[in-house]
Amino acid sequence: MAIISPSLLSCDFGKMSEEVERMERAGAEWMHIDVMDGHFVPNITIGVPVVASLTKSMHSVADVHLMISEPLKYVEPFAKAGTDIYDFHIESESDPAATIAAIHANGMKAGIALKPGTPAEAVFPFLSDIEMVLVMTVEPGFGGQSFMEDQLPKIRAVRAEADRRGLTELLVQVDGGINEKNAADCAAAGADCFVSGSTIFRAPDAGDMVAAIRRAADENFRKDLA
Numbered sequence: 001m002a003i004i005s006p007s008l009l010s011c012d013f014g015k016m017s018e019e020v021e022r023m024e025r026a027g028a029e030w031m032h033i034d035v036m037d038g039h040f041v042p043n044i045t046i047g048v049p050v051v052a053s054l055t056k057s058m059h060s061v062a063d064v065h066l067m068i069s070e071p072l073k074y075v076e077p078f079a080k081a082g083t084d085i086y087d088f089h090i091e092s093e094s095d096p097a098a099t100i101a102a103i104h105a106n107g108m109k110a111g112i113a114l115k116p117g118t119p120a121e122a123v124f125p126f127l128s129d130i131e132m133v134l135v136m137t138v139e140p141g142f143g144g145q146s147f148m149e150d151q152l153p154k155i156r157a158v159r160a161e162a163d164r165r166g167l168t169e170l171l172v173q174v175d176g177g178i179n180e181k182n183a184a185d186c187a188a189a190g191a192d193c194f195v196s197g198s199t200i201f202r203a204p205d206a207g208d209m210v211a212a213i214r215r216a217a218d219e220n221f222r223k224d225l226a
């Protein structure tokens with residue numbers, strides 16, 4: 001079954017923990033938290049203390065997406081802040097193998113994120129060592145952008161390589177402009193974890209939207225790969 005991870009980037013930042021509760025009531029099992037440093041991407045969001053406050057009362061999985069230049073430096077503080085899955089960018093300055101090792105040593109799951117311009121092959125050397133690949137379907141930095149359809153072949157390539165190697169547990173996450181329509185295409189290409197910010201937060205009923213994305217995904221999972 002598809003995993004839905006609402007991106008808190010689109011929430012009301014003045015009442016973040018209430019927004020987390022609202023998303024949990026809507027049926028989301030993960031919570032996507034976007035950390036930006038104003039250097040790796042041209043935007044600044046939140047850091048360790050805010051994540052630590054949120055996870056105190058959170059029941060969902062803390063899915064933290066690090067859009068920062070040196071993710072290796074912050075593995076330990078984010079682990080202490082209650083992060084469950086630490087998604088770092090392959091394009092960052094940190095050594096991927098050392099970062100994966102540090103993430104696991106700190107008791108978290110490791111995700112590698114790929115910007116739209118980065119090919120699927122960039123993550124292949126690390127595929128057996130991580131729990132998730134995050135395929136960005138917009139340029140990282142801002143919520144509310146349009147889904148990039150040209151990323152679908154990359155999703156397919158990652159899932160096909162994982163299948164070829166028997167990595168049945170590997171999750172493929174999509175992030176950026178995801179709605180109840182393109183979630184079907186992403187699922188058909190092999191995605192099983194869906195980040196969605198503006199679509200879920202702006203929906204008249206968040207629960208209905210979470211259910212609609214989940215339905216679209218579940219009905220189409222792996223269709224392109226069969």
Ligand code: DX5
Nearest residue numbers: 140141143144176177197198
């Ligand atoms: C973009 C972030 C995404 C994004 C998702 O840099 O990583 O998580 O905000 O929000 P929507 O669904 O609005 O694109």
Ligand code: ZN
Nearest residue numbers: 007034065175
């Ligand atoms: Zn994100």
